[in-house]
Amino acid sequence: MYILAFESSCDETSASVVLREGERFYVKSNIIASQVDTHRLYGGVVPEIASRAHIEAISSITYEALEVAGVTLKDIDLVAVTSNPGLIGALLVGVNFAKALAVSNGIPLVAVDHIKGHIASAFLLDGEQPKPPFIALAASGGHTAIYRMNSYTDISLLGTTRDDAIGESFDKIGRMIGIPYPAGKGFDELSKQGFIKATGDSENFYEKYKKSDAYKDREMVLPTPALKDGSLDFSFSGLKTAAINLLHRYEQTGREIDKELFAARYTYEAVEAVALKIAMAIEENPGCDLVIAGGVAANSHLRKRLAQVAKDRGIKIFIPPLSLCGDNGAMIAASGYYEYEKGNFADSSLNASAYDSVV
Ligand code: KG4
Ligand code: ZN
Secondary structure: OEEEEEEOOOOEEEEEEEEEEOOEEEEEEEEEEEOHHHHHOOOOOOHHHHHHHHHHHHHHHHHHHHHHHOOOHHHEEEEEEEEEOOOHHHHHHHHHHHHHHHHHHOOOEEEEEHHHHHHHHHHHOOOOOOOOOEEEEEEOOOOEEEEEEOOOOOEEEEEEEOOOOHHHHHHHHHHHOOOOOOOHHHHHHHHHHHHHHHHOOOOOHHHHHOOOHHHHOHHHOOOOOEOOOOOOOEOHHHHHHHHHHHHHHHHHOOOOOOHHHHHHHHHHHHHHHHHHHHHHHHHHOOOOEEEEEOHHHHOHHHHHHHHHHHHHOOOOEEOOOHHHOOOOHHHHHHHHHHHHHHOOOEOOOOOOOOOOOOO
């Protein structure tokens, strides 16, 4: 069957055609119209501008998705759309477009939770795919949470951030050290230079970092975002505030901070906190493999570190390719397929919601 899926929860409009055949998904097209260049001027996503840009993009990318996939609307068996969480005005564009298309063409419609969508990107992997139950990390601009997928559709929250998300913190701190929005990728690269500078090793820099003199630098000490209360929760606002204070301290005393070493330290604390909580989640959920998903799952240090955590505990880790980590329609198609299988259909009364459905 062919699934046409839409994603418009933040600053990317995406339409994708995915074929489900046998036990596998085949991504026939995954068109993404990114608005980052527009929002970069403001240093972050402007919701009103995002909604308008979705409206401008959605029709043409739908035609493009169908054309690239070599199908027409007549071939589509299912329409899937992100209904929550996200920016409400942005979500409404996708939801209304998908609803109109499905209803007017008599195609079944399913609503997809954005986070379940990110996790479902692992079902698009070539080769082996995760089988529920498994643990999933969703790390993005709006989320830093650990879930348990009990089945392909049933999800439980194990731990989450009590304030800021990891991606948002990379974006904010990145902006302060001159990396344009969204800063995650630039932060990743700058950190790598910092790790290499600290260790003098261009291969095993992350592993060696803790023993380096740079790590011992008392001026660069930052707190861990891993809450020490036995929960699987995080708090990134403390790390963010401490980093802002650190940058101000340098500025006020007329010293220039080494941005590479600073970025490395920040990344290290963020990644180690996630690694610690993922290790705990693995211990608490025997028999579960691990999936990592969301925009921040593109972080090279996080990918490598969590692969090590999984290996040390003898479990499998499933990491989507970089092209499927950010927001895209194909992941919504995969998640939508399982909602369809479960009979969770939506109709013309479908509404969007800014909030998480998994709490
Ligand atoms: O999942 P996503 O595309 O959108 C949301 O649902 O939020 O995630 C976007 C986030 C941004 O904060 C961006 O800076 C971050 O993912 N990001 C990264 C990297 N690539 C994107 N963060 C760290 N390292 C990266 N390589
Ligand atoms: Zn996302």
